[in-house]
Amino acid sequence: MSRLVYSFINKLISNASAPSAPSGSTRGAINRDPKAVKAKRVGYQISNGSAGEAEEIDIDLEAISQAIRTDSYLTQGVLTYQELIFKSGWTLQSKNEQVLDYLKFRLEMMQVATGISLEQLFEGIARDIVWSSNCFIVKARARNGIGLPPGVSLTPVLPSKEPVVGYFLLPPQTISITRDENGTVTGYTQEVEGGGDAIEFKPEDIIHIKTNVRSGAAFGDPWIAPVIEDIRLLRKIEENISLLLYKHIFPVLKYKIGNDEPGQEATDEEIEDVQAMINGMDNDSLFIMPNRHDVDALNINAIDGKPYLDYFENRVFSGMGLSQVDFGRGDTANRNTADAMTGKKADRIKGWQQSLQSAIDSLIIDELLIEGGFDPLVNPEFDVDFVFNEIEQERLIAKENHEIHKFNSNLQSFEETRAAIGKDPTVDESRLHFNMFGNTANEAAQAATENKSQPENQNGKRDGPKRQTESEKHYSLDESDEQTPFQSLLEKNIKQSADTLSQIYEDMKKSVLYQIERRESRNTFPMNIKSGMIRFNQLEQDRLSKTMESHAKEMLMSGILSAHESVSSYKQVKMSVAHGTIRTFITENNKSLEERLKKVIDSRLKTITSEKEVGLAIHSVFKSLQHQMISSVKSAYVKSYNYGYALGLLSADESYASVYYEGECKSCLSRSKEIINLKQFSSLDEIAIFYRIPSWHPNCECELKNVKGG
DSSP, X not given: OHHHHHHHHHHHHHHSSSOOSOTTOOSBOOOOOHHHHOOOOOSOOOOSSOTTSEEOOSSOHHHHHHHHHHOHHHHHHHHHHHHHHTTTOEEEEESOHHHHHHHHHHHHHHHHHHSOOHHHHHHHHHHHHHHHSEEEEEEEEOGGGTTOOTTXXXXXXXXXXXXXXXXXXXXXXXXXXXXXTTOOEEEEEEOOTTSSSOEEEOGGGEEEEEOSOOTTOSSOOOTTHHHHHHHHHHHHHHHHHHHHHHHHSSOEEEEEEOOSSTTOOOOHHHHHHHXXXXXXXXXXXOOOOOTTEEEEEEOOOOOOOHHHHHHXXXXXXXXXXXXXXXXXXXXXXXXXXXXXXXXXXXXXXXXXXXXXXXXXXXXXXXXXXXXXXXXXXTOGGGOEEEEEOOSOHHHHHHHHHHHHHHHHTTSSXXXXXXXXXXOOSOOOGGGSHHHHHOHHHHHHHHHHHHHHHSOEETTEEOSXXXXXXXXXXXXXXXXXXXXXXXXXXXXXXXXXXXXXHHHHHHXXXXXXXXXHHHHHTTOOSSOOOOTTOSOOOHHHHHHHHHHHHHHHHHHHHHHHHHHHHTSSOOOOOOHHHHHHHHHHHHHHHHHHHHHHHHHHHHHHHXXXXXXXXXXXXXXXXXXXXXXXXXXXXXXXXXXXXXHHHHHHHHXXXXXXXXXXXXXXXXXXXXXXXXXXXXXXXXXTOHHXXXXXXXXXXXXXXXXXXXXXXX
């Protein structure tokens, strides 16, 4: 923190004499006094009470809060929306580095002063918006300069007399609003049941963010309110179904005593004895009856409650804008159905994100900038935008590819393309791909983009791109006209593990970026890299190893079975040693890859001269080393299959195996038909065989065969 303060103050001193505004514009602020610039509201507004009286929201927020805390469906639904809003994170963007440094500095100081991190504050805002459609933030003022950044002169925005030093969230259910007859807010009141006296707040000290607002209303209407009654009805039906189940889980028995013949009628004593006997019996007891007694089970057709449960449950899901997939019920959902449901959910989340972006920009960031003398109205370059990162990466990639395709097809300019994908139209063109790497690389990139926008298949160019995950593109094998069973098995296992491995690799990259972002605000550039600065999450390492190990074991077993098919008799293979060998091999390979990543990242970070280059550098490092991960996966699967084949031959008392390969790799062709003495290696131990069989090198596809069986 001290380094950040020192760095920022130095920047202020060094830039004090340098004009940061364009010609004709000056640093400062316009008159922000509401008495001078604020427009008077016109027309009457909707109010829950008389003008000048405090009004509360006409929906019971306390009941909604209690329902969310006690009902699993509501809890899951609210958490789903709340988590997705900040799923991909957020950034602060500005054309002026000095302004951006100032804002980051102010926000850092607020975290220290309030003890609340930015993530907690913003996620709390999202939480209140999701469940109540209202969020109230009170501004803490710097009384006597307490909490202000050292060495920075701040001017409060009128009519306030002290600058903002922090923000705190207030429970929406405790707030009432006072307005005049035209709807102008004149004050806020917080009152907590069982607490002290009510607290009055001035309008300039409260930030009220609201969504789903009726024209003229003071509060936003909670979108979840209509769902409460549906959930109550569903729970009532579930209660009735449970009673029905309890009532009919055991059959209703009719016990008959006596008959119509004279002298065989039932007596009161006999009936009472039988009643006492039945009351003392267990549910699984047997009846042993004389000829005058008879027991029948009555067949009562109870109502089938499942259709009613399904209807009202789906009604709850529809009311929350979620699907069965979001609640973990994807048995009947396919990819297209899931995409459609996800798109609808994403649209609602983006609506909330737009409201939050607008409110944070205008009600929080702008005030902090003006207090520091950076008024965005005076100079647009002083503007700082709070921006959510895209939560739907597939849609973002498709949009960007489409815009690039239009640029390559001469339908729009370079500046229009950058603006369409959310980038600054002006850029240092010397840092573009073409100017850095030449025309050949540029043509390859252009061809790849055009192929994604309009891919070619057996029917030629299609208007709509065929869906294919990024991981499938990375991990697919070269397809020839004919594949051996071994190649087909290898390709199947690589494709099955591709999505998981690609996601793990992406998570590792995000983890590295997060670690650097936490440090870069406290570092000067070039960054001072210390040994062990970059660490990979142990969970990510375990996921990577377990995924590879699972498919490698499948390849091992397939190799054993294939070997047994080529012999007449065999013994059982000891799997524990084989599994341990594969596990060790995969763990060592993954550690080697991680160490390689760390070294390359450390090397690249030492050459970085600004924050802008950090993300690009890390992305390029992971991109360049991704082929090593692909090769590592492939080598592990090939070696596991051949290891299983070798163990299968040894269990049949076979001594030799032959290397089989048909392809274009010169290294593999040179070793094709090579004979391997399995018993010679196994005389040491079975583990020794593993390191003396294919794969010989990265991407090797050599296969072991039985010398006798072929």
